[in-house]
Amino acid sequence: MVFSSNVFLFLFLPVFLGLYYLCGNRYRNLLLLIASYAFYAWWRVDFLLLFVAVTAFNYWLGIRIGAAGVRTRKAQRWMLLGVAGDLGVLGYFKYANFGVANINTALQAMGFEPFVLTAVILPIGISFYIFQSLSYLIDVYRGDVEPTRHPVDFAAFIALFPQLIAGPVLRYKDLADQFTDRTHSFDKFSEGAARFMQGFVKKVFIADTLAPVVDHCFALSDPSTGEAWLGAIGYTAQLYFDFSGYSCMAIGLGLMMGFRFMENFNQPYISQSITEFWRRWHISLSTWLRDYLYISLGGNRGGTLKTYRNLFLTMLLGGFWHGANWTFLIWGAWHGAWLALERYFNVDAAPKVIRPWRWAFTFLLVVLGWVIFRAENLDVAWRMYAAMFSFSDWRLSELTLAKLTSLQMVTLALAYGVMAWCGLRQFRNAGAPKAPGTAAITASTAAALSLDGRLLLTRICLLLLFVVSVMKLSAQSFSPFLYFQF
Structure with a gap:
């Protein structure tokens, strides 16, 4: 079920x-x-x-x-x-x-x-x-x-x-x-219901719509550069909305029963380093690996070289935890190597301002890692990488164009638009004052009333999207969550 x-x-x-x-x-x-x-x-x-x-x-x-x-x-x-x-x-x-x-x-x-x-x-x-x-x-x-x-x-x-x-x-x-x-309360239950609907929309409305595009691109025997990048970019969005959607639904169900679980995602694709990425992606797993594996290996207590070794081994074993395949081992080694390099160069894991070049480079590293994470075997991964960096043909084949739908392309653009908007909003809010001063009490009260109105409108829109997603679910074939295989 x-x-x-x-x-x-x-x-x-x-x-x-x-x-x-x-x-x-x-x-x-x-x-x-x-x-x-x-x-x-x-x-x-x-x-x-x-x-x-x-x-x-x-x-x-x-x-x-x-x-x-x-x-x-x-x-x-x-x-x-x-x-x-x-x-x-x-x-x-x-x-x-x-x-x-x-x-x-x-x-x-x-x-x-x-x-x-x-x-x-x-x-x-x-x-x-x-x-x-x-x-x-x-x-x-x-x-x-x-x-x-x-x-x-x-x-x-x-x-x-x-x-x-x-x-x-x-x-x-x-x-x-x-x-x-x-504790059980109406507010807690309604918060949980909203989180559940949010996750459901992420999974069914976005991730499931992108899944056929990704499956097609990774199944091509001779993908063009454009098709390989479409598959990589599509999977990057699909995996995030699929897995964060499940986490939202789990957190929402917990709230409905009075439990409050830890958050599992915090806008990971705005990260400006791999170290920051692992503080934002699958937080419950990354903190588990830190507390029970990295620290047990010695953490940073055994000197510089052992610290790099422990970082690398932690991510290597974390990759192998995801599945019995050489692709997961290489994916874990990829992230472990970058974590060690960032530690060596003392890269700031939580910059206060957006540095576009750092963000772009980190995002590229993450996308490249997702390719081998998604690939069924090393041959498929090599085929995708070779096509991505051959830069020979950015056009999509007639078969790919025939399979692509307008809804899928709009959904892909919408997915990245939502992630960009949420990420920029988080950076903006991070610099905002934590609490209003005495002179701002009246304005704060007016803002609170406005916030209540926006919250109500947001909940109505979310409910409508949830209804549409339920209708889509009834019309589509079964699509399990990606992390079920792990």
């Missing part, structure tokens, strides 16, 4: 919310757990058993680590057992096929018979719930959170259906209090 489906919009969500607000606070976490398991089992019931087993394993280990004491050797052994077990599960289901395929390639090159392994199916969302389990065990070991003795609360945290499939990557220490005491 996905958020952008009729069965979720018109069956699962209204039934769940109705039951959620009818039952008392005492049973809401239990209802949330049951609903989350039903949401996950809609895909495959058998993998729900794996999900429950991983949850029980980490709940038990959390208690053992807590009982052993903060940062003791015994607690460390329990923690390492949990890390090994979680990574073992993730490694088998996510990388077994990849490992066997590469071993067989080497064996066949040496004249040996290849191994035979039944294809391993990748459980949806396993990367996210494994990372959440790991952060819980490590936080308990570090003493950052008390181990919970409420199995329903812990299981509900791991299985929260709003973020179960594609994040954000949540941490128990950030939500522990909300499981025991969270």
Whole structure:
């Protein structure tokens, strides 16, 4: 089941919310757990058993680590057992096929018979719930959170259906209090509904419209320079609106249930360095990698060369987390190398003014990285790069022109227009005063009334776009979120 489906919009969500607000606070976490398991089992019931087993394993280990004491050797052994077990599960289901395929390639090159392994199916969302389990065990070991003795609360945290499939990557220490005491109000619910509709429009109205253009360009056997750049620029917009759309929907659903999740995106394409980009893109993952991988490797405590090494390895492993493919490893290495270079040259990660050349260069680096991230294999990536930089023919083929629609081209222009407007507005607001002075109280009151009017108009426009997006959803074929594969 996905958020952008009729069965979720018109069956699962209204039934769940109705039951959620009818039952008392005492049973809401239990209802949330049951609903989350039903949401996950809609895909495959058998993998729900794996999900429950991983949850029980980490709940038990959390208690053992807590009982052993903060940062003791015994607690460390329990923690390492949990890390090994979680990574073992993730490694088998996510990388077994990849490992066997590469071993067989080497064996066949040496004249040996290849191994035979039944294809391993990748459980949806396993990367996210494994990372959440790991952060819980490590936080308990570090003493950052008390181990919970409420199995329903812990299981509900791991299985929260709003973020179960594609994040954000949540941490128990950030939500522990909300499981025991969270507020519900009309304002909070309406804010969540608006965020959900915003994400839905991003996904269905923009990302799904751009998807056929991107798929066509990356499938061409001999793309022109124009087609390769169209595919790269199109995917850059598609991925952002698809993934940030999912995050908006997850945050919105959380608000409807009284939870407040961390933001996962902050206008990443206005970044003027790769360092700044990773402070704005998939924030929950980048902070997870920093706190649990980069720092565990030594961070910047071991000298200059080790700092560069740790930055590179963190992004390399972060790339491999996305999938079992050499393309993801190279993508992670690409970003890791630039992070290390920026650290070496002491590049300002948060400039106060817009420097067009820095923005353009950073955006180019990001786009080039997305090409290999999107490519099915290294051959496709090389084909796209060769076409992009051959500069031989900027024209689109007759086949491409026949497949392109006016709606798709307008949507692509609209996507970049929206990103540019939001980015410029953020820079403008960053320089605005935080609060009005005494002399500005009257003007501030008038501005607040005007703001209320604009907010109402914005909500009406958003509702209309949401209705149009629902109609589009009913007319189009199924289109899963891009991050479901990770």
